[in-house]
Amino acid sequence: MSNFYSTPRSEANRKSKNSYFAVICLLVCGLVVMTLVVLLASIFFTGGNWLSWDFLFANHLEDNPEESGIWQAIVGSVAMCFLCGVCALPIGIGTAIFLEEFQPRNSLLRSLHWLVQLNITNLAGVPSIVYGILGVTAFVYMFSYFPSITPNDPPTYEIGANYRYQMKTLGGDFVNFPCPDKTDKEFRINESIEAVDSRGNSFTLNVVESRSAAPKNDPVLLDQTVVKGKRPSKYAVKSFFYFHLPFGKTVLAAGLTLGLVILPIIIIASQEALRAVPASLREAALGMGATRWESVREVVLPAATPGFMTGAILAMSRAVGEAAPVLAVMGGVLVTTNGLTNLMAKTPVLPVTIYKWAGDENVGFEHLAAAAIIVLLVLLLVMNSVAILIRSRYEKMLG
Amino acid sequence: MATKSERDFENALLRNYELKSSLWGKISEAMVMTSLVACGVFSLAITVGIIVLLASQSIGFFNNADLAIDPFTFLTDTRWTIGQTQGTPRYGILPLVSGTFRITGIAMVISLPIGLICAIYLSEYATPRVRSILKPTLEILAGIPTVVLGFFAIKFITPYLLQPIGDFKTFNAASAGIAVGILCLPLVTSLAEDALRAVPDSLREGAYGLGSTRLEVTLKVVVPAALSGIISAFLLALSRAIGETMVVALAAGSTPTFTADPRGPSQTMTGFIVETFQSESLEPDSIGYYSMYAVAAVLFVFTFTITLIGQLIRMRYQEVYS
Numbered sequence: 141m142s143n144f145y146s147t148p149r150s151e152a153n154r155k156s157k158n159s160y161f162a163v164i165c166l167l168v169c170g171l172v173v174m175t176l177v178v179l180l181a182s183i184f185f186t187g188g189n190w191l192s193w194d195f196l197f198a199n200h201l202e203d204n205p206e207e208s209g210i211w212q213a214i215v216g217s218v219a220m221c222f223l224c225g226v227c228a229l230p231i232g233i234g235t236a237i238f239l240e241e242f243q244p245r246n247s248l249l250r251s252l253h254w255l256v257q258l259n260i261t262n263l264a265g266v267p268s269i270v271y272g273i274l275g276v277t278a279f280v281y282m283f284s285y286f287p288s289i290t291p292n293d294p295p296t297y298e299i300g301a302n303y304r305y306q307m308k309t310l311g312g313d314f315v316n317f318p319c320p321d322k323t324d325k326e327f328r329i330n331e332s333i334e335a336v337d338s339r340g341n342s343f344t345l346n347v348v349e350s351r352s353a354a355p356k357n358d359p360v361l362l363d364q365t366v367v368k369g370k371r372p373s374k375y376a377v378k379s380f381f382y383f384h385l386p387f388g389k390t391v392l393a394a395g396l397t398l399g400l401v402i403l404p405i406i407i408i409a410s411q412e413a414l415r416a417v418p419a420s421l422r423e424a425a426l427g428m429g430a431t432r433w434e435s436v437r438e439v440v441l442p443a444a445t446p447g448f449m450t451g452a453i454l455a456m457s458r459a460v461g462e463a464a465p466v467l468a469v470m471g472g473v474l475v476t477t478n479g480l481t482n483l484m485a486k487t488p489v490l491p492v493t494i495y496k497w498a499g500d501e502n503v504g505f506e507h508l509a510a511a512a513i514i515v516l517l518v519l520l521l522v523m524n525s526v527a528i529l530i531r532s533r534y535e536k537m538l539g
Numbered sequence: 540m541a542t543k544s545e546r547d548f549e550n551a552l553l554r555n556y557e558l559k560s561s562l563w564g565k566i567s568e569a570m571v572m573t574s575l576v577a578c579g580v581f582s583l584a585i586t587v588g589i590i591v592l593l594a595s596q597s598i599g600f601f602n603n604a605d606l607a608i609d610p611f612t613f614l615t616d617t618r619w620t621i622g623q624t625q626g627t628p629r630y631g632i633l634p635l636v637s638g639t640f641r642i643t644g645i646a647m648v649i650s651l652p653i654g655l656i657c658a659i660y661l662s663e664y665a666t667p668r669v670r671s672i673l674k675p676t677l678e679i680l681a682g683i684p685t686v687v688l689g690f691f692a693i694k695f696i697t698p699y700l701l702q703p704i705g706d707f708k709t710f711n712a713a714s715a716g717i718a719v720g721i722l723c724l725p726l727v728t729s730l731a732e733d734a735l736r737a738v739p740d741s742l743r744e745g746a747y748g749l750g751s752t753r754l755e756v757t758l759k760v761v762v763p764a765a766l767s768g769i770i771s772a773f774l775l776a777l778s779r780a781i782g783e784t785m786v787v788a789l790a791a792g793s794t795p796t797f798t799a800d801p802r803g804p805s806q807t808m809t810g811f812i813v814e815t816f817q818s819e820s821l822e823p824d825s826i827g828y829y830s831m832y833a834v835a836a837v838l839f840v841f842t843f844t845i846t847l848i849g850q851l852i853r854m855r856y857q858e859v860y861s
Contacts, residue, residue, distance in 0.1 A: 152722025158754040165660035168653055169669070173676050175721060182695045234578030242575060249576070256579040258588050258850065265775065265846035266589065266839070267782025271807050272816070273835050274589050277596075377648070400585060407582065431564060433571045464784040464809070468816045491686045491785070498690045498789055506694060513687050520682055 181515075187510025195511060200488065205504025210512050214393065215480055216487030217460055217519070223483075224394030224402060225456045232406030232455075233448055237262075239407075239438050240414040264404040273467030274398025280469055282386035285350055286419040289388040294322045294376065298384035300482070305372035310354045311363030314338050315345065319374055322444040328369050337363065392483040394469040402455040407452065414440065414449025446534035453527040457520050463491035472496050490516045565585040571605040588659070593839055594831035603829060619811075620640065621830050628828065632837055634795035638712065639806035639838075642787055643780040645801060646723055650651055650780075653720075654727025655730035658769075663757045681725035689789030692718035695726025697790065706802055710792025714849020718786045721774040730775060735761055738762040774849035778842040808838045815836040 191358045198209025213220040223530070239257055244250050281288055289295050294303065303319035307329070335345040346365040348354055385392040417440050425435035466489055473488045475494055480487045488511060497509035600609055616631020661673060696714040701707040706778050707714070740763050746756040762769065791853070792804030793814050815831045 154752050155756070160750040161754045163662055165656055165664055166669075168656045169660055169665075171674050172653065172657060172724065173672060174681075176676050176680050178695070179683070179688075179691050179721075182691065231578050231581055234575050237584055238575035238579045242572065252576070252579065252583075256582055259583050261850055262843065262846050263582060263585060264588075265778050265782075265842055266580075267784065267809060267842055269587060269782070269784045269812050270593075270835055270839055270842075273615060273812070273832065274585070276593060276816075277592055278588065292791075314614060403582065403585070414819065428665065431568055433568050461686070463684070463686045464788075465811060472817055490682055494686050495785060495789065498686075498693060509690055511688060516684065517685070520684070524682060 143410055144406040156179060159326035160412070161497050183510050183513050186505055187514050189510070190511040191514060195508070196244060196515070198380050200493070203502060205502060205508050208505075208508055210490065210493060212475060212479055213493040213512070214515065214519075215491045216489040217491075217516075219480055219487065220269070220391060220395050220398060220466070220489055221428055221456045221460050223392070224398035224459050225452055227396055227399035228403045228406050228455070229448075229452055230520040232403050233410050236405045236410030236414055237441075241440060242432065260404050262408050264408065266281040266463075268462055269396055269399050269464045269468060271401045272465035274400065275319045275393060275469045279387045279393035279396050280389055286386045289384070289386065295384035298382070300379040301384075302379070303374060304377060305374055307366060307370060307372035309363055310348075310351070310365045310367065311359060315364070315366075317345065317372075319510055321349060322374070322376075327374075328370060335364075375484075378482055378484070382481050382484050384484055388484070389470050390484045391470070391480065391487050394466050394489075397465045397469050398459045398462060402459050402464060405455040405458060406451055410444075410448055411450025411464045413444040413451060416447055446530050449533045450534070452521050452529045453530070457523040457527075460519060460523070461491055461516065463489075466492055467495065545717060547592055567680075582684075589839065592813065593832055593836040596829060597836045599832040600826075600829035603826065612620070615640050617797045619806075621811075621815075621827055626827075632808075632834060634797040635806060635808045635811055635834060636837070637797050637799075638787075638791065638795060639781055639807040639812070639841075641712045641799065641801060641805055642716045642719055642791060642807060643777065645713060646719035646780045647777060649717060649720030649721035650704065650727050654724050654772075654776070655731055655769065657728045658731035658735055659757055659762070661732050663761065666701075677725040677728055680721065682728070684785075685783060686785040686789070687785040688718045688722050689715075691721075692786055692790035708792070708803050710790060710804040711796075711802050712791055712805040715787045715789075715791040716801065718790060719780050719783050722783060722786065726779060727772050727776045730772030731765075731769045734765040735771065738764045743780075767852055771849040771853045774845050778845040778849075780807060781845070782838065782842050784813055788813045808834050812838075 194207070195209045197211045198207060199212050200210075201208045208284075212493060235256065239260075241255065244253055261521070277283060288294050294301070301322075303322040304316045305319050305327070306314060306316040308314055315332050315335045315337045320402060329345075329347060332347050333345050343364055346355075346361060347368050348365055349368055351367055354365055354367075378384075420436055421439050421443060425439040426432075430438065454483075469484055470492075471487045471494070472492055474493060476486050478485065494509050494512050494516065497505040497512065500506070515534050543836055593619050601608060601613070613630055613632055615633065615636065616629055617633045618629035618631050619634045620629045629833075649708065657673065657677070661670060665673065685778055691711075692714040696717050697707060697711065701711065701713055717826050742764060744758045751759070786809045787810045791807060791810055793806050794804040795806040795811070811834055812831050816850075818827065
């Protein structure tokens with residue numbers, strides 16, 4: 141076969157070029173698949189043996205990879221993920237409804253509409269570390285509007301903290317009593333005061349002038365006696381709703397920062413969910429006399445909810461793996477003494493733990509980092525499976 | 540027999556009542572509209588907040604009397620010695636910028652051709668079976684957290700791929716670049732594939748009808764028709780690579796160097812910011828604190844410009860088929 145333009149020879153040449161290209165494509169794609177296989181295999185071989193229940197439920201120990209674990213990091217990651225989802229979801233869905241369902245008629249709102257739409261793509265392209273810097277300034281220090289938090293002074297604006305003094309008596313018992321002024325650094329015990337001993341009994345603290353005046357023969361009274369002029373140490377009992385301004389380097393600040401990071405993702409996903417709702421549903425609602433908001437509330441939102449959920453889960457799974465903003469806001473926390481008891485606590489999270497362990501000079505932590513990666517990947521896999529499950533049921537419903 | 544509501548409705552029509560929204564309906568509509576606009580404005584406020592913050596704090600860096608540094612020196616000096624105690628400190632951002640572009644360059648060399656070839660293959664060549672393997676692979680790759688790729692770079696790419704073939708340091712630009720390339724690959728592929736798929740079949744069929752081979756259809760018809768989408772995919776990957784943090788923080792080391800050698804350590808702009816945050820001595824109003832903002836401002840200008848150019852290309856040159 142030949143035609144006016146191509147001789148048989150050049151046609152064979154063209155066809156062989158085509159098949160060469162197909163082979164090259166296949167090889168390149170094979171390379172991509174192999175990259176993923178090698179990546180997963182290398183992680184599994186490094187960390188697989190170190191996975192155990194003890195590893196899951198223990199916490200980080202300095203210089204002791206054998207007994208370290210990631211329980212606090214798992215709790216921290218899950219809490220942070222919920223926190224940023226709760227913050228970003230309403231704003232994200234609201235923005236998506238504004239962009240998709242309300243085509244404004246006046247020119248001011250229309251230009252706002254255009255600007256917001258343009259801005260979403262730009263926000264999605266901002267590096268997460270820049271969000272981290274924004275989070276540090278806006279949430280951790282709050283533009284230095286409030287007095288900043290230092291380790292030795294209690295925050296000026298706080299609720300949910302109960303300050304108490306603690307001191308050791310001559311008998312060796314530890315007693316505590318309420319602190320009337322949390323900012324007082326010069327407080328000394330001068331007169332007897334109502335106190336609670338280490339067994340929880342309240343009694344009146346006995347104050348003596350000097351050590352020699354102590355009732356040495358009475359061990360019970362000795363346990364309740366202190367020397368006058370001694371300085372007790374101050375501590376705070378923090379309730380679960382403990383809260384202060386500025387937020388400081390806390391889980392709340394980190395969660396809000398992650399909320400900023402995933403906001404554009406949630407907006408884009410919610411816009412797609414709204415676009416997937418057939419126009420006929422809206423038209424039917426409007427035709428029956430519903431206002432725009434009524435049609436959105438009663439018809440569009442219920443139909444788009446599974447799409448919102450899918451988008452939210454995917455965005456949250458992005459947040460779970462995000463290390464840079466958390467590192468910027470909270471610093472490289474590996475373990476805390478009390479765990480996550482309130483929103484003003486610090487907490488380790490999985491990606492930061494992996495980062496710190498991977499950079500540790502102790503070789504054992506390299507294996508732990510790989511084991512923690514396996515846990516993180518399993519967590520992401522679960523979240524993504526849930527999202528895919530919701531999406532597949534959703535497609536059946538609307539299709 | 541008509542029901543009561545039907546009679547009411549007829550009466551309303553007969554008496555020519557106006558069927559209009561109640562006052563409460565109007566109020567609630569206005570309230571909802573306001574809160575939705577507020578949501579939209581919030582997303583704008585984030586961008587404005589970032590710009591104002593970076594600008595004002597960078598001005599603080601340049602106005603610092605102890606430093607006596609002007610923006611020109613900052614942008615052209617080839618030494619960056621913040622954090623070092625000896626000698627006169629030098630604040631030239633070029634080493635950090637060169638580190639960023641060394642790693643980004645390697646990443647682009649890897650991810651752009653491979654990503655484009657994968658996209659072409661997926662959109663034009665692949666059988667359903669190959670597709671069913673390749674597509675999930677790319678999706679999994681896209682979902683892997685960046686810190687995991689950083690771990691892969693430092694524990695696998697450097698010791699097992701690079702050090703056998705040359706004199707690579709423990710921390711080097713090449714391994715970070717390769718890992719960032721792996722990171723950008725799924726992004727390039729999925730965006731470019733979308734662009735290629737948006738080309739209507741009639742164009743392909745026309746080319747086939749003229750006797751083209753599949754390769755000719757792809758390279759001479761489909762790719763040119765989807766070029767704006769492909770370029771914006773490339774630009775998005777570029778801005779992603781410039782802003783990537785955790786991979787470079789783990790694998791590229793913390794020595795700012797002004798060279799083109801990929802074998803040595805190289806600190807990037809993002810790497811410097813992370814390192815500054817981690818140092819215990821970071822306090823508001825210190826030099827390190829302000830320099831971080833100045834570096835972040837430069838980083839933001841890069842990524843913002845690239846994203847904006849990508850958007851403009853897509854809006855300006857997108858071929859609309861209907």
